[in-house]
Amino acid sequence: MSSYLLTHLKELESESIYVIREVFAQFENPAILFSGGKDSIVVTHLARKAFWPARVPFPLVHIDTGHNFPETLAYRDNLVEELGVRLVVGSVQESINQGRVQEETGKNASRNALQTTTLLDTIEANKFDAAMGGARRDEEKARAKERFFSHRDDFGQWDPKNQRPELWNIFNGRKNMGEHFRVFPISNWTEMDVWQYILQENIPIPSLYLAHERQVIWRDGSWLPMSEFTQLRPGEEVVTKTIRFRTLGDITITGGVESDADTVEKIIEEVASSRNTERGMRADDKRSDTAMEDRKKQGYF
Amino acid sequence: MSTHNSYLDMELLRFTTAGSVDDGKSTLIGRLLYDSKSIFEDQIEAVKSSSERKGLDHIDLSLLTDGLKDEREQGITIDVAYRYFATPKRKFIIADTPGHIQYTRNMVTGASTANLALILVDARKGVIEQTCRHSYIASLLQIPHLVVCINKMDLVDYSEETYRKIVKEYEEFAAKLDVNDIRFIPISALLGDNVVNRSDNMKWYNGATLMHTLETIHIGSDQNHIDPRFPVQTVVRPHTNEYHDYRGYAGRVAGGIFRPGDEVVVMPSGFTSKIKSIDVFGGPVDRAFPPMSVNITLEDEIDISRGDMIVRENNKPQSSQDIECMLCWLNAQPLRPNGKYLLRHTSNEVRAMLKEVVYRMDINSLTRDEGAQELGMNDIGKVLLRTTKPLIYDSYRRNRLTGSLILVDEATNETVAAGMIV
Incomplete structure (x- = not known):
């Protein structure tokens, strides 16, 4: 490799740091959407690098469905303390209690869709004008056309047909009162890039990503973790398996895969040979061919 | 492994x-x-x-x-x-x-x-x-x-x-x-x-x-490594005891190679100084080249903010309020004669007015229509713009990052044009 050429990970990192610094420079009150998943962990790590030796100048916003993996909350609180940043929690349970949203019922019920209302309420209540997230374009079809700077109207909605063209590295964050932007600094990263970067940078990750023994049930093609929220269906059986999670979300809908990958190196080997996408295990994306696009138009992450 | x-x-x-x-x-x-x-x-x-x-x-x-x-x-x-x-x-x-x-x-x-x-x-x-x-x-x-x-x-x-x-x-x-x-x-x-x-x-x-x-295919020469250009995105000031006086100019190298000790000049102010350090998370590095994101610190305390550009004394970019560029029009509302727009270029933002459409390009026949008065959506043409403050720029042929610009409609906030400075 030429001495004036960056590796692809360094180039992606540099691009993301550039985007995060643009957010800081162009907006009054930006925040990082922090789910506790590996992608938002990487975005937070990049924000730390972007402003070093100063501290991260953004609060972390966690949209809490109430159905959490306990490991996620522990990781979150630890990180917030280490970075010395403010934590803002938007609670789906509170949205339900206030009658802002109605809990889904039935056998496929989840709180996934309800997060949208809580997220938009939290953005509005805190007057955030830019919310950075860890979404990547390789994750899902509808995201392949997402911009780095994604404009949202005053209802928080995304209009895929009317996106601003994004040229070179010039980002247009201008907006009217009440509107906001979603910004995706790691748009150009793939799942593999994220794992390689975690390895290269030695970033701590929640233990849920690594293979561990857990009580699970087989449902809709993946191993669903047992939790206090799980309602067993006829014929379902609780078993103990060695599994890991490829994405982390609401505990009631995030399925795991059987795996022996108990180190980041082994995860990378597994991802390299995997024949299924990481979101293939998420029930929320399986509802229809355009499930993600429909949710995004309403203001989902 | x-x-x-x-x-x-x-x-x-x-x-x-x-x-x-x-x-x-x-x-x-x-x-x-x-x-x-x-x-x-x-x-x-x-x-x-x-x-x-x-x-x-x-x-x-x-x-x-x-x-x-x-x-x-x-x-x-x-x-x-x-x-x-x-x-x-x-x-x-x-x-x-x-x-x-x-x-x-x-x-x-x-x-x-x-x-x-x-x-x-x-x-x-x-x-x-x-x-x-x-x-x-x-x-x-x-x-x-x-x-x-x-x-x-x-x-x-x-x-x-x-x-x-x-x-x-x-x-x-x-x-x-x-x-x-x-x-x-x-x-x-x-x-x-x-x-x-x-x-x-x-x-x-x-x-x-x-x-x-x-x-x-050899991509090592695709970036400009000749002309040092560092548009400042923001200033990093930690205000902590350990880094009390730290003032890092944060940005992404848009051209050339910078090293500690380099004599530099800040555009548009013209102040000169010397690079004290080039920092990334965790410590200093001995050089920065495109497209690295770094902090640059200088030996002297001078007033630098977003939109300024750090360059070398013997290799300065151009500076002008009259900008000739190829424009691709991106919006359903056509380019207005005498229209005023916000112009974004590197980390800088100024106002700009359209002075003249020089020609519109017929991109099928590659011929020029010199009688054209305006540009509609998907049109490409050469125009003259007049800006409220001088732009610090290179020609697009020389540097794609310091030679590119976008126009934003102030009424709708939409990005309406992409420009390549001639």
Whole structure:
């Protein structure tokens, strides 16, 4: 490799740091959407690098469905303390209690869709004008056309047909009162890039990503973790398996895969040979061919 | 473990493709993704079942690359879509755009970040309008490398004569373009000839396959390493005890090489100083080059803010309020005579007024219409702009980052034009 050429990970990192610094420079009150998943962990790590030796100048916003993996909350609180940043929690349970949203019922019920209302309420209540997230374009079809700077109207909605063209590295964050932007600094990263970067940078990750023994049930093609929220269906059986999670979300809908990958190196080997996408295990994306696009138009992450 | 060691040593190549539904572009991208094992089983399954629902008897690979609901219903790609794949040598980012004239703005957008353009020519049709249009845009946007794939060779009996004829046709047309590196590859995307594997059907072709070309083409000289340019994005001031007086100018190197000890000058103020350190998270580095994001600290306390540019005394960019540029109009509202816009350039923002449309380019015939008064959506033309404050810039030919700009409509906040400074 030429001495004036960056590796692809360094180039992606540099691009993301550039985007995060643009957010800081162009907006009054930006925040990082922090789910506790590996992608938002990487975005937070990049924000730390972007402003070093100063501290991260953004609060972390966690949209809490109430159905959490306990490991996620522990990781979150630890990180917030280490970075010395403010934590803002938007609670789906509170949205339900206030009658802002109605809990889904039935056998496929989840709180996934309800997060949208809580997220938009939290953005509005805190007057955030830019919310950075860890979404990547390789994750899902509808995201392949997402911009780095994604404009949202005053209802928080995304209009895929009317996106601003994004040229070179010039980002247009201008907006009217009440509107906001979603910004995706790691748009150009793939799942593999994220794992390689975690390895290269030695970033701590929640233990849920690594293979561990857990009580699970087989449902809709993946191993669903047992939790206090799980309602067993006829014929379902609780078993103990060695599994890991490829994405982390609401505990009631995030399925795991059987795996022996108990180190980041082994995860990378597994991802390299995997024949299924990481979101293939998420029930929320399986509802229809355009499930993600429909949710995004309403203001989902 | 070899998997991650080699992965940590990979380069990144961004390329753009343009084409219509039936020229095999989707098939080609599908094949690159498939042969590099970047398509997953659940994605193939989803495409299979969608193809069945549409009553097709084959797997429609374009469904893999057409993202949004409206597009899948209409069977067209209406926006820039980004795809990713990797081989052990390189990671690739494809900006996939539709090739029809009404999507010029999408082609320009996709081309703006690309190191390489992949141009598809149907071997049965030869060089057509769309080929010229896409090539012109690649040249206008100064994409360093063009790879012309003469596709559907299987439908012309893998004829060398046909291939030679098209290459000649293209070379005659390309003489009008401003591109140094053009390569030709005869392929069949459908059957895989010369895409990843060498074709047994075209023994007469001794050149590289498409994948080999993508993996090995020299991209080390694509960035400007000559003219040091550092647009300041923001100032990092920790205000902590440990770093009480730290003042880091944060930005991404847009050209040249910076080192500690370099004598620098800050534009537009003209103050001079010396680089004290170049910092990244965790400590100092001994040099910075494009596209590194770093903090620069200086020996002297001078007033620097966003929009300023750190350069070298003996190699200054230009500075002017009168900007001549090629403009691609992106918005349904046409460019207004005497219209006022916000102009964004590097990390700077100024107001600008249109003084004159010099000409509008007919991008099919590559002729100039000097009587044109305005530019509508998807038009490209040369214009003169007058800015409220001087821009610190290079010509786009010299530097794609310090020579590019966008115009924003203050009433709608929309990005309405992309400009390349002449």
